[in-house]
Amino acid sequence: MIEVIDAGFYSSIQDQGRVGYRHLGVPISGAMDQKAFDLAHQLLGKTSDFSCIECTLIGPILRFHEPCSLVLTGAHMQAWVNESPIQNNISIAILPGDVLKLRRATKGLRTYIKINQAIISPVVLGSTSFYKPLTQDAVLKKGNHIFWIKSEKVINKSNARIRWDDSYLLSNDLAVEKGPEFNTLSIAARQQIFQKDFLINSQNRMGYRISSPFSMDAVPMLSGAVRPGTVQITPSGTLLIAGVDGQVSGGYPRIFQLTEEGLNVLVQKKEGDTISFKSLDTLPQKEL
Structure with missing residues (x-):
């Protein structure tokens, strides 16, 4: 006991x-x-x-x-x-x-x-x-x-x-795949989002809230399925990344899906840390 x-x-x-x-x-x-x-x-x-x-x-x-x-x-x-x-x-x-x-x-x-x-x-x-x-x-x-x-x-x-390699605890790079609404971002934002660092504002088991400069017009859409590691973007540019206790659906554009390794990196980050998104297309094989 x-x-x-x-x-x-x-x-x-x-x-x-x-x-x-x-x-x-x-x-x-x-x-x-x-x-x-x-x-x-x-x-x-x-x-x-x-x-x-x-x-x-x-x-x-x-x-x-x-x-x-x-x-x-x-x-x-x-x-x-x-x-x-x-x-x-x-x-x-x-x-x-x-x-x-x-x-x-x-x-x-x-x-x-x-x-x-x-x-x-x-x-x-x-x-x-x-x-x-x-x-x-x-x-x-x-x-x-x-x-x-x-x-x-x-x-x-x-x-x-x-x-055991614990280096992922210090990594800031999140491996992602493009989500179904990735193209709702402007052409400029689609390029810049892979080049910038982003600040974590808050986090818990439900998910992460992250600041971004990419404000956008509201996108009319039905709610879609969300799973741990799904990255949504609000009209104000806030990035919402679903955690394991998060909602199972959401109404904002889903621009990314974190890989399993990317999610493991994210959940070891706290408020005030920074992260960056790395496309699977550009990552060396050993980082996948």
Whole structure:
């Protein structure tokens, strides 16, 4: 069992997401950074349980009442077990009474805590992912207890580490494909949008709001399907990029669709960071 001593800024239980319900208006939810989420499972071995704790900006303080192994992936946060510093991408053996302390992110924004046990959390529409009002809570709270299914799995006593490229945490380049309404941009804007840097104004699990100089006349159109990574542009020029908890449809022109790698880069960015769009046509193969 895990006791939440301090919940951090925004910590929630997430898994692979709620697949197959977008036609009912239910977003997919799940882990924002799928690359880090997948790595966590690779480090601890594939299991039938896919739940992790996703931590944003400032992580939680957790006391463990039973032994397990855990790993941190994604953003690099200040992290300790019993005041001893620990690193990302290393399997750590945890004993009863141990305290895991995560504080501010020093590289990236979202960190994943994965243990080698199956977390017990209510399953709603096939997923344990927090998404209020569909689930009772949006985030973990101080005093919460997280239980797991007892198993005979051997606890890893040695810290196993693999080589991993975390350079995407520092990248500002978002790989994109042109969206169905890309040509609603002026000819000049279609060229300039790949040459400029853009400032992130705000972000959360629903999506990102980004400033741009490309104001345009309102485009009469019916609402269209939106999925995580869809980039819409408003008449004022604000860019709206859908997140995993975002709406499933939108009424603004969809000028881009982020690739999976591009979305992983974006969700590790915070307010005040800058990003740029890179067309798949111009990216070297290794960056795709």
